[in-house]
Amino acid sequence: MSSGLAIRDTAKKAVSLISKHKFARIYAHYDADGIAGGAIVAKALLRAGKDFQISFLKGLNDFEPENDELLIFVDMGSGYSEKISSINSDVIILDHHKPDGEIKPKKTLVHVNPHLFGIDGTYEISASGVAYIFARELGDNKDLASIAILGAIGDKQKLVGLNKEILIEGIEAKCLEVRPGISLPSGKLSKSLSMSLEPYLDFYGKEEELKEFLRKLGIEDKEVDDLSLREMQRLGDAITLRLLKLGAYEGVFEQIIGKRIVVKNLLVKNSSSLVDIINSCGRIGATSTAFSILLGDEKALREGVEIEEKFKREILEELLKRRRDVKEGFCIRYLVMDDAPSTSPIATVFSRYLMPDKPLVVLNIKKDGEVKVSARTTEKLARRLDLAEVMRLSAIRVKGVGGGHRVAAGANIKRENIEEFLKEVDRICCAMLA
Ligand code: C5P
Numbered sequence: 001m002s003s004g005l006a007i008r009d010t011a012k013k014a015v016s017l018i019s020k021h022k023f024a025r026i027y028a029h030y031d032a033d034g035i036a037g038g039a040i041v042a043k044a045l046l047r048a049g050k051d052f053q054i055s056f057l058k059g060l061n062d063f064e065p066e067n068d069e070l071l072i073f074v075d076m077g078s079g080y081s082e083k084i085s086s087i088n089s090d091v092i093i094l095d096h097h098k099p100d101g102e103i104k105p106k107k108t109l110v111h112v113n114p115h116l117f118g119i120d121g122t123y124e125i126s127a128s129g130v131a132y133i134f135a136r137e138l139g140d141n142k143d144l145a146s147i148a149i150l151g152a153i154g155d156k157q158k159l160v161g162l163n164k165e166i167l168i169e170g171i172e173a174k175c176l177e178v179r180p181g182i183s184l185p186s187g188k189l190s191k192s193l194s195m196s197l198e199p200y201l202d203f204y205g206k207e208e209e210l211k212e213f214l215r216k217l218g219i220e221d222k223e224v225d226d227l228s229l230r231e232m233q234r235l236g237d238a239i240t241l242r243l244l245k246l247g248a249y250e251g252v253f254e255q256i257i258g259k260r261i262v263v264k265n266l267l268v269k270n271s272s273s274l275v276d277i278i279n280s281c282g283r284i285g286a287t288s289t290a291f292s293i294l295l296g297d298e299k300a301l302r303e304g305v306e307i308e309e310k311f312k313r314e315i316l317e318e319l320l321k322r323r324r325d326v327k328e329g330f331c332i333r334y335l336v337m338d339d340a341p342s343t344s345p346i347a348t349v350f351s352r353y354l355m356p357d358k359p360l361v362v363l364n365i366k367k368d369g370e371v372k373v374s375a376r377t378t379e380k381l382a383r384r385l386d387l388a389e390v391m392r393l394s395a396i397r398v399k400g401v402g403g404g405h406r407v408a409a410g411a412n413i414k415r416e417n418i419e420e421f422l423k424e425v426d427r428i429c430c431a432m433l434a
C-alpha cells in the first residue's frame with residue numbers, strides 16, 4: 001500500500017472511533033499549524049453533528065486530561081508517548097512531530113502521523129494537513145483545504161507530496177488559488193516590506209534604506225495586492241538581491257518568490273497575512289481569537305489585526321536589539337535573552353535570514369527561572385543533523401524536556417542548567433555534523 005493510502009486508511013480508523021462517541025475534547029498546539037488543525041477538526045465534527053470542546057496548549061508537560069471518553073490531540077501527542085500512555089480514554093492523535101517512543105494505550109488509540117508511514121512530516125505534511133486527511137474521511141470537507149495549506153505555510157513547509165495533493169484538491173474545490181507573484185503580507189508596499197517577518201528584509205527602523213530601495217525600484221508605494229504582474233516581477237528581483245545580500249538561506253527563495261497563495265474562502269485572502277495574524281494571536285495567548293478568525297468571525301479579525309501589528313513591532317524591535325548578542329559556539333550559535341516577549345520568531349528569522357550557516361539556539365529565561373529554548377536550522381544542515389534529537393538528548397541531560405522536528409525544535413530547562421545544556425547541544429551538533 002502506498003504511504004499516502006496508508007495514512008488515509010488510519011484516518012478512516014479515527015473516523016470509526018469518532019462514530020462511537022457523541023462528544024470529543026480537542027487539545028491543539030498554540031501555533032498557526034496547531035490552530036489551523038484544531039479549526040479543521042472542529043469544523044468537521046460540527047458538520048458531522050458531534051459536540052466538542054477545544055483548548056490550545058503549549059505542550060503536554062503539565063497536562064492533566066479531563067475525564068472525557070474521547071480526546072483528540074492536534075499537532076502534539078506523538079512526542080509524549082508516556083503521557084499519552086497514561087490517559088484513561090479513547091485517543092486520536094493527529095500530529096506530525098517525531099514520535100518519541102511506543103505508546104501503550106489504556107483504551108483505543110488511533111495515531112495518525114506521517115512519520116509512521118515513511119512520509120516526511122517536516123516538509124510534506126503538517127498537523128493541519130493530517131487533520132484535513134481525517135476531515136476528508138469524515139465528510140465532504142474539501143473546502144477545509146485552504147486552512148490545511150495555511151497551517152503548512154505557518155510551519156514553513158513545502159507544497160510538495162501530500163501538501164501538493166491537498167493544494168490541488170483545494171484548487172479544484174475553488175477555495176485555494178496559486179497566483180504568480182511574491183509571498184508578501186498585504187498593505188502599503190513600504191509597510192509590508194518593513195514589517196514582514198517572512199520574508200524578513202531588514203528594513204524595519206531603516207527608513208532611508210527603504211526609501212532608496214523603492215526609489216530604485218521605481219514602483220509607486222501602493223497596496224501589495226494591487227501590484228501588476230510586471231511590478232511583482234521587478235519587486236521579486238529586487239527582493240532576491242536584498243536576500244542574497246543579507247545572506248539568507250537559499251531555501252527561502254522558493255517559498256517566497258514566484259507565487260502567492262490565495263485562501264479564497266477565509267476572511268483574509270492573502271495567505272501570508274492570515275498566517276501572520278493567526279501566528280501572532282497564538283504566540284500572545286489569544287488562541288480563541290485566532291480560532292474564531294478561521295471560523296469566520298469578523299470581530300475576532302479586527303482584534304487579530306491589532307494584535308498582529310503590536311506583536312510584529314515587538315519582534316522587529318527585538319531582532320534589531322538582539323543581533324549583537326548572538327554568541328559563537330563551536331558548531332552552533334546561541335543567544336541568551338532575559339524575559340524577552342517571544343523566543344521562536346527570533347530564532348526563526350535569525351536562522352533563516354541572517355545567520356543560516358550554523359544551527360541557532362535561542363534561550364529565553366523567564367522570571368520564574370524556567371528557560372524556553374527554540375532551536376532552528378536549515379533543511380540543508382538538517383540532512384546531517386536532527387535538532388529534535390539534539391534538543392531531546394541535551395534536555396534529558398539536565399532533567400528538562402525537548403523535542404520537535406529536524407529543522408525546528410525546542411526544549412524547556414532550568415536557568416541553572418543553561419551552561420551545561422549549551423555545552424551538550426554544541427557537542428551533539430558537532431558530532432552529528434562531523
Ligand atoms: O517553541 P518552538 O516554536 O521553538 O518549538 C519548536 C518545535 O519544538 C515545536 O514543534 C514544538 O512542539 C517542539 N517542542 C517540543 N518539546 C519542547 C519544546 C518544543 O517538542 N519541550
